[in-house]
Amino acid sequence: MRLGISYRMHFRYSEPVTECQNEVRVRPRDDDHQRVLSYRLTSQPQLQVFSVHDYWGTVVEQLGIRTPHTELELLAEATVETAARPEPAEAPAVSALDDAGFRLEHFEFLEPSQHVDWRPGDAVEQRAAATVAIAASVPEMVSAVVADVRGALSYEQGATDIGVSLAKLLEGGAGVCQDFAHLALGMLRSAGVPARYVSGYLFAADETSANSETADIVTVQTHAWIEVALPGWGWWALDPTNGGPVGERHVVIGCGRDYGDVPPVRGAFMGSGTAEVDAEVLIGRQSEDLPPEAPAPRRARSDVRTPAAPSWSQQSQQQQQ
Amino acid sequence: MILARHAEALLWVGRYLERAETTSRCLNYAANSITHLRAGEARAEGELMVRTLGLQDELEAVGPLESQPQLVAFLLSDTDNPGSVVSAIVAVRENLRSVRDRIPIELWEEANGLYLRFPFLGHADAAPAGLHEVLLMVRRACLAISGVLNEGMRRDEGHAFVVVGRMLERSIFTVGLLEASHSDARGVMDAARMLRLTSSLQAYHRQHGNAPDTHGVVRYLLHAPDLPRSLLSCLGRAEEGLTGLGPNSAALDRARRKAALLRARLELGEVEEAMASAPVATLQDLAVQLTGLASDVHAGIVPPLAMATVQAQYVRPGGAGKGEGAG
Amino acid sequence: MLSEPRDGLLDRYQPGGAFDEAFDADGSVRDTYSRIVERFRELDVDEIRRLEKLVADEFRRQGITFTVYSEEEGTERIWPMDLFPRLIAAAEWDELARGLSQRVAALNCFLADLYNGGAAAVADGVVPRWLVMSSQCFERNAMGIAVPHSAHCNVAGIDVVRDTDGRYRVLEDNLRSPSGISYVIENRAAMAKACSWLFYDHAVQPTEQYGQMLRSTLQSMAPGGEHDPRIVVLTPGIFNAAYFEHAFLARSMGVELVEGRDLVVDDHKVYTRTIEGLVKVDVIYRRIDDDFLDPVAFRPNSTLGVPGLLSALRAGTVTVCNALGNGVVDDKGVYPYVPEMIRYYLGAEPIIDNVTTYMMWDPDQRREALARLDELVAKPVGESGGYGVLIGPHATEQQLDEARARIEAEPRSWIVQELVQLSTLPSVAEDRLEPRHLDLRPFVLTGERTQVFPGGLTRVAMRRGSLIVNSSQGGGSKDTWVLAPETP
Known part of the structure; x- marks a missing residue:
């Protein structure tokens, strides 16, 4: 499937920002099942961009700006050719997870991490143990966990924040794709299944229903799902938010231990004001006969005003520290 | 090329050093004069002193003046009053500490020594706390620090900022003194008092005889080219310091121009003329100009935003939700 | 002026069970220290106190301080320097x-x-x-x-x-x-000011x-x-x-x-x-x-x-x-x-050995080490400066049990080492010199080439028998002299 993706992030600041630095991970990766035909990242005001691959193999674009601004818009546009991702051809036995070499190879995806913060003996581990108890193979374990996560959480925007712990998440019982992924990762890892977090885009009107899309173009958010390592087979991708397989409609940006390793945008700005963020992804299906081209950029009105230089005036009698 | 933060710290070293000296001189005067006054007069004198030092707002936070010990505490040892001697000494030391890699070691040692011997700060080495002894100690230490500044410090950009800071503080005080004296509720201006508080009595006597007349003294404190605390010579030295920083510090041009303009207004007699018709308004205008000059110097340094915090920004997959750890 | 010896500072000096750097097991002075020990025999306790005050005043005047965080607000302290220097032969x-x-x-x-x-x-x-x-x-x-x-x-x-x-x-x-x-450099400067005569006859x-x-x-x-x-x-x-x-x-x-x-x-x-x-x-x-x-x-x-x-x-x-x-x-x-x-x-054998160390994530080593934890030292892997260290022989039975439980729960977070009786040197105590334990932190600089800075920071425990030398835990320091090679 050929997909045109346009990811727009808009930051508005209550006070002028004089310096702002960001790391952006939004470029789809190239792998065996997807190919990036075109990609560009633009911004308003214009930023200096430096691009590298990080430890996890994801493209990081580092952006800096030193012009005073009250708004910042980033726009990433890509055209990607996707293919279906294979379902596991075999069903490795649960005992295969105990292989020392396998465990060492996937060490980082078996341990707790910043956002996948289960601890031996806690509610997450107990829940996982009960869920996988009767599974006869690793794929059965995984499917049982994914099904259980969908039972434990209901999809609700705004119910959680980024730093939410798994314990709090279970308690609240609601969240978005990221929370579904983190809980699934915690349960899988605590049960001894190596599992990693995937950040990407999903061509669907709604994160909870991956296959029902017929529209040409949808407006969504970035998406998150998981991959598990099956002994002797490789990485198997699953989408705990909608319970479906990961197919042609999923576009991978990158993967890591959890959200913290592949955040779409991370940054810092100098200023005393507050920031408001508004982000949206436009995904459309493109004809495969046409030469690859990014969708016509839907630029926000270019009314980004350049404010006057900040006032440096200090109270003249007393030193401020 | 001095760091903007260092330039700012040294500017404040100059200002607070001058403030420590000025406030202790005022305190010395007040302590001596008030003992000869009746209660009502003593209170008026105390209020005038607070006004001279521009500390009305700070005093309001403490409450009305009731007694001489209270005035002494307010001006000497009140750490909440940024205009007190103790606050000035702490500020001088803190600022020097943040630039101690680029100043003579002796400068740091003198300031640190004063800090360690100063009472009210809880140090073991503190000196006896008699008012007279404390003030004498401060005066001597300030002289010693000035000595190192003049004799032991390279005439580099850092030195220039200390000088500019001192001259700004000094000119603001001189104008504040004149303004407070002109608008004193008692309606009588004490010429000798003005001279004492600027350490100018002897110099005046030598030049103008022993019977100071009020107008002569005001003119003298504004215009005398050879008097260290006259407005004219302070502005001259501040301008000299700013000009010495060289043409690359373009952001300071505005401050340079303002200093030059103010000096010209004094030299060309404009100020004297205005004083003749409306002294209080003229002095108030001068005070505003000097505050503006100080702001321009600070703005020209462009110090790092100490007040602004670094804040995190995030975008979250799957839509709404608040960010994490905004600092 | 040096006063006449009236009470020998080193007369009753008795090295303990550890290696003493100045005196051998028989109590005779090692060659490297012969001259410095001579100098200290000429001193009395008043003179030592006078010199200590000179040094402390010098540090305080210059503001050579470190900040202690343990109290409510960070306070600046000077770090005590012991007057008896450490000498290392060429x-x-x-x-x-x-x-x-x-x-x-x-x-x-x-x-x-x-x-x-x-x-x-x-x-x-x-x-x-x-x-x-x-x-x-x-x-x-x-x-x-x-x-x-x-x-x-x-x-x-x-x-x-x-x-x-x-x-x-x-x-x-x-x-x-x-x-x-x-501190290495300021210690030397203070020693040179207060006790220049100690340096006579030494090429430091x-x-x-x-x-x-x-x-x-x-x-x-x-x-x-x-x-x-x-x-x-x-x-x-x-x-x-x-x-x-x-x-x-x-x-x-x-x-x-x-x-x-x-x-x-x-x-x-x-x-x-x-x-x-x-x-x-x-x-x-x-x-x-x-x-x-x-x-x-x-x-x-x-x-x-x-x-x-x-x-x-x-x-x-x-x-x-x-x-x-x-x-x-x-x-x-x-x-x-x-x-x-x-x-x-x-492709070379280590010139300086490690201290014998047991890895707690290895079940066999863990079992062996935990069994005799009362003679060993347990250290958290992520800390430095002596924080969280448990010295077996100085620990109570309850502390040992707690440590065992913590190690069993998180073996990756701990190592256990044989206890090293750190070497000692004469150091100023109440009214004489007594052996105190010490370590050494040399500094190695590497850029285009590698250089080892001569000497380093000698830290010394201030209490008798204490093995804790860290400044944050009440240790002091000594000036460290690397002697130039003897000229024939």
Whole structure:
């Protein structure tokens, strides 16, 4: 499937920002099942961009700006050719997870991490143990966990924040794709299944229903799902938010231990004001006969005003520290 | 090329050093004069002193003046009053500490020594706390620090900022003194008092005889080219310091121009003329100009935003939700 | 004027069970110390007290202090210096210095291999992969950042001790921000002022050249071989415990001391903010932890760092010294593998041994060590400065049980070592000199080449029998004299 993706992030600041630095991970990766035909990242005001691959193999674009601004818009546009991702051809036995070499190879995806913060003996581990108890193979374990996560959480925007712990998440019982992924990762890892977090885009009107899309173009958010390592087979991708397989409609940006390793945008700005963020992804299906081209950029009105230089005036009698 | 933060710290070293000296001189005067006054007069004198030092707002936070010990505490040892001697000494030391890699070691040692011997700060080495002894100690230490500044410090950009800071503080005080004296509720201006508080009595006597007349003294404190605390010579030295920083510090041009303009207004007699018709308004205008000059110097340094915090920004997959750890 | 000896300070000196550096087991003075012991025999306790006060006043006057955080507000304290110096003979020092360069060379090889060389040593099983991956200080953001001369650690402080046989052993590697060098130099200056006569008859290697050594080391680290790079020292600020040292280093190198807010990244280059605008920086000698360096990539709420610094590092426009990610070898879990690194990278036997160490993640070693924990020392892998250390023989039964439980629960977080009876030297006690335990932190500088700074920081326990020498735990220091080779 050929997909045109346009990811727009808009930051508005209550006070002028004089310096702002960001790391952006939004470029789809190239792998065996997807190919990036075109990609560009633009911004308003214009930023200096430096691009590298990080430890996890994801493209990081580092952006800096030193012009005073009250708004910042980033726009990433890509055209990607996707293919279906294979379902596991075999069903490795649960005992295969105990292989020392396998465990060492996937060490980082078996341990707790910043956002996948289960601890031996806690509610997450107990829940996982009960869920996988009767599974006869690793794929059965995984499917049982994914099904259980969908039972434990209901999809609700705004119910959680980024730093939410798994314990709090279970308690609240609601969240978005990221929370579904983190809980699934915690349960899988605590049960001894190596599992990693995937950040990407999903061509669907709604994160909870991956296959029902017929529209040409949808407006969504970035998406998150998981991959598990099956002994002797490789990485198997699953989408705990909608319970479906990961197919042609999923576009991978990158993967890591959890959200913290592949955040779409991370940054810092100098200023005393507050920031408001508004982000949206436009995904459309493109004809495969046409030469690859990014969708016509839907630029926000270019009314980004350049404010006057900040006032440096200090109270003249007393030193401020 | 001095760091903007260092330039700012040294500017404040100059200002607070001058403030420590000025406030202790005022305190010395007040302590001596008030003992000869009746209660009502003593209170008026105390209020005038607070006004001279521009500390009305700070005093309001403490409450009305009731007694001489209270005035002494307010001006000497009140750490909440940024205009007190103790606050000035702490500020001088803190600022020097943040630039101690680029100043003579002796400068740091003198300031640190004063800090360690100063009472009210809880140090073991503190000196006896008699008012007279404390003030004498401060005066001597300030002289010693000035000595190192003049004799032991390279005439580099850092030195220039200390000088500019001192001259700004000094000119603001001189104008504040004149303004407070002109608008004193008692309606009588004490010429000798003005001279004492600027350490100018002897110099005046030598030049103008022993019977100071009020107008002569005001003119003298504004215009005398050879008097260290006259407005004219302070502005001259501040301008000299700013000009010495060289043409690359373009952001300071505005401050340079303002200093030059103010000096010209004094030299060309404009100020004297205005004083003749409306002294209080003229002095108030001068005070505003000097505050503006100080702001321009600070703005020209462009110090790092100490007040602004670094804040995190995030975008979250799957839509709404608040960010994490905004600092 | 020296007064007549009335009460011999050393008359009743009795070394304990440890190796005494000045006296041998029979109580006779070792050759190296013969002259200094003579000098101290001429002193009495009043004279010692007078000299101590001279030194303390000098430190206080100069504000040579460190900050103690334990109380409500940070307070500045001077760090006591013991007057009896430590002496190291030329030949002994040569051997020690060779061992230190060897160790730091191997550690640098490992860091370069890990972050820029495909981690061959890990692939070859010299250090287990999982151990590296699980280290709190393994810095994934350091991957692929170019490091000139592969010198990841430009300033290393290697803590060494001498066991009961007098053999040197490495106790701890400090490859992040080892501090203490300023005390080494200020101790010498104070000794030279207060007790110049002690130096007579000794050819002592000087210490004041450290600034120059460090400067040339940092100069060689400039990206692109820049000949006259602009160097800055990056400090967390005046309230940091080691601020005095940061200012000291900047002054002795003749470079600027900056805080994070003095630096700014523009177009992936780092600049200082000066009154004449932005001026580019080439080398940053930083005394801030990795986590705080850049709020974009690390702790988002750090105000000590420089937003965007990592992007400049990745773009190769600036060098940060020490490099990012060195903490992985400070991890005490990695320490037991250092001798193997020396064999692997350098094809040589270690000149200085480790202290015998038991790895708690190995079930057999754990069982053995926990059984005799009352004679051993347990250390958390992620701490330094003596924090969290349990000394078996000094612990109560309850403390031992708690430690066992903690170790069983998190074996990766602990190592257990044989107790080393640190060597002793005469030190000033109440009214005479008594043996006190000490260690040594020499400093090894690596840029284009490696240099070992002569001597280092000798830390001394102030209480009889105490093995805790850390300043934060009430230890003191001694001036350390490396003697020049005897001229024939």
